[in-house]
Amino acid sequence: MKKIIQRIIFGAVLLLGLVAVANVTTQTVQASTKVKDGTYVGTSKGEGGKLKVAVTIKDKKITDIKTVESHETKGLGSEASEQLRAAIVAHNSVNVDAVSGASKSSEGYLDAVKSAVKQSGAPLSMFMSKKKIALSKGLKKSHYTYDVVVIGGGGAGLSAAVTAAENGAKVAVLEKQPNVGGNTAVSGGEFNVPGSDIQKRKGIKDSKAQFVSDTLKGGDNIADPALVNTLADNALGAYKWLKSDVGVRFHKNELLQFGGVSVPRAVVPVGGTGNEIVQKLLTKAKKLGVKVYTSTKATALIKPADRVTGVTATNTGKTVTFDAKKGVVDAAGGFAANVNMRMQYNKKYDATYKTTAVAGSQGDGIVIAQNIGAQLVDMKQIQTYPTSNPETGIISYVADSRFSGAILVNQAGKRFVNESGRRDDISNAIMAQPGHYAYLVWGQEVEKLGKTTKTYKKEFKTLKSDKLLFEKNSIKGLAKSFDIDSKTLVNTVDTFNGYVKAKKDPDFAKSAAFTPIKKGQFYIEKVAPSTHHTMGGIKINTQAEAINTNGQVIPGLYAAGEVTGGIHGTNRLGGNAICDIIVFGRIAGKNVSQN
Numbered sequence: 001m002k003k004i005i006q007r008i009i010f011g012a013v014l015l016l017g018l019v020a021v022a023n024v025t026t027q028t029v030q031a032s033t034k035v036k037d038g039t040y041v042g043t044s045k046g047e048g049g050k051l052k053v054a055v056t057i058k059d060k061k062i063t064d065i066k067t068v069e070s071h072e073t074k075g076l077g078s079e080a081s082e083q084l085r086a087a088i089v090a091h092n093s094v095n096v097d098a099v100s101g102a103s104k105s106s107e108g109y110l111d112a113v114k115s116a117v118k119q120s121g122a123p124l125s126m127f128m129s130k131k132k133i134a135l136s137k138g139l140k141k142s143h144y145t146y147d148v149v150v151i152g153g154g155g156a157g158l159s160a161a162v163t164a165a166e167n168g169a170k171v172a173v174l175e176k177q178p179n180v181g182g183n184t185a186v187s188g189g190e191f192n193v194p195g196s197d198i199q200k201r202k203g204i205k206d207s208k209a210q211f212v213s214d215t216l217k218g219g220d221n222i223a224d225p226a227l228v229n230t231l232a233d234n235a236l237g238a239y240k241w242l243k244s245d246v247g248v249r250f251h252k253n254e255l256l257q258f259g260g261v262s263v264p265r266a267v268v269p270v271g272g273t274g275n276e277i278v279q280k281l282l283t284k285a286k287k288l289g290v291k292v293y294t295s296t297k298a299t300a301l302i303k304p305a306d307r308v309t310g311v312t313a314t315n316t317g318k319t320v321t322f323d324a325k326k327g328v329v330d331a332a333g334g335f336a337a338n339v340n341m342r343m344q345y346n347k348k349y350d351a352t353y354k355t356t357a358v359a360g361s362q363g364d365g366i367v368i369a370q371n372i373g374a375q376l377v378d379m380k381q382i383q384t385y386p387t388s389n390p391e392t393g394i395i396s397y398v399a400d401s402r403f404s405g406a407i408l409v410n411q412a413g414k415r416f417v418n419e420s421g422r423r424d425d426i427s428n429a430i431m432a433q434p435g436h437y438a439y440l441v442w443g444q445e446v447e448k449l450g451k452t453t454k455t456y457k458k459e460f461k462t463l464k465s466d467k468l469l470f471e472k473n474s475i476k477g478l479a480k481s482f483d484i485d486s487k488t489l490v491n492t493v494d495t496f497n498g499y500v501k502a503k504k505d506p507d508f509a510k511s512a513a514f515t516p517i518k519k520g521q522f523y524i525e526k527v528a529p530s531t532h533h534t535m536g537g538i539k540i541n542t543q544a545e546a547i548n549t550n551g552q553v554i555p556g557l558y559a560a561g562e563v564t565g566g567i568h569g570t571n572r573l574g575g576n577a578i579c580d581i582i583v584f585g586r587i588a589g590k591n592v593s594q595n
Ligand code: ADP
Pocket: 001, 151, 152, 153, 154, 155, 156, 157, 174, 175, 176, 177, 180, 181, 182, 183, 184, 185, 296, 297, 298, 299, 331, 332, 333, 334, 360, 361, 362, 364, 365, 560, 561, 562, 563, 581
């Protein structure tokens, strides 16, 4: 579901993840060539007329291709172009075989992608593997039978799959992308755990009740308290399971305190991203015999009568049926990357908002469940991440300096919000500023605590070369970098340093991370909100069973993770998404396996 780190992760996922396309050595991209991240449009002539595609390039990798215009009624339908897309993305190469029986259309598609790539200014040779990529022949059979079929290979889906397999079930995971991971892999991976070993070591008092109270309050008390209590009751167990059963490594002494959370509560996986969780879950799943079908998109749930009995999917253009003897777990994530769906439920989140979400976050899992009668809740609740890259939309991890005390100022050089407040409050405040962006300002005291420029060195470098971040030895210097009135900015920082001393912020009631901004080098980073998490989705009960529009359980259908609604209310607290996906993924996996 984005930031530089996401680019790093995406690269890692590409390397480590499962690839459903035939074996070919992925080419190495020339490290020295500079390519600007962005989405580039290319056109060509297909068999049926004009073909237009939008190619997204991040960190020298083609991460997504969308067809903008196509008239290929005969040769190249959406499924064949999906085959080409998957191969290009998986191998970061446009040197791909044509789809058999659709050579002219394939050439048209590849030409459109090449023309888009050229718009980026990169030499085409960067995206041409030496060897031509052979397209996957796809799945051999058109019908498979498992005990449990899980839709989506993110954190929720993989947790459900591992748990069901641990309980003896024969499990399949269907993942529409060439690689597993979803938004989980590109997230920060922080996990709110009340009562963790780290809290104990640090002498931090916390409780399930405090977790429940923070979560309900953070979501304006519209979340389902039963679900929030389930989250709190199972968070510690889920964390222990990840550590001991799955082998996820967490930093031993690090805890983060996100906005709206009353104490430092979030444990942090090694590497500072969710990819640690995804890769360990994937390894465990494979060990347990879970079959992961990548490039396999669930298109419908099979419900011949009262019960969901399987999934219809597509793989390399062919329809494949997966019977699920015990049931289906829908863990297909949210819809933050789907502008139309966002606007269907909340007009505010139009295309002016970029997104932190991965391309797969299209809401498919919600739609296919709704099609068989599932009840949806809180669909208009869409969260933005306040401090994202204003050009690419991806989360800025360097901007996590905010959690260590960096302040936000506007173009006038003035503070305008409590920087340790809720994501929605900060996002709304930034959107209310001229230009809908803001600047984060910090110095060495903050840097010493958060070390974000060092931990996310690659992102830091890119932000600097993209002129979105400047490092200077004076506050005046920072102001000049973005044409801010330097007297005002100096005055803002001085005033804030006074508040730090008094541990009281009379202007915006900042509640945490009172850190001075006195010692250079200083940093200023331009940030803007991006859509990040969709709180709405399939209604579930505490057993992760999907509920229909009459309020009854839909037998055979479980749902977990961002595809569900009702847990986070109007606003998800930082650190609660990983908690949600692991807790409810495990509940779904356990219950479905016991059918
Ligand atoms: P969560 O955090 O709830 O696990 P993620 O975004 O991490 O959500 O993972 C959801 C996964 O589901 C993504 O990898 C996404 O590509 C996948 N997905 C979405 N729609 C489908 C679909 N129709 N079929 C198969 N996989 C899907």
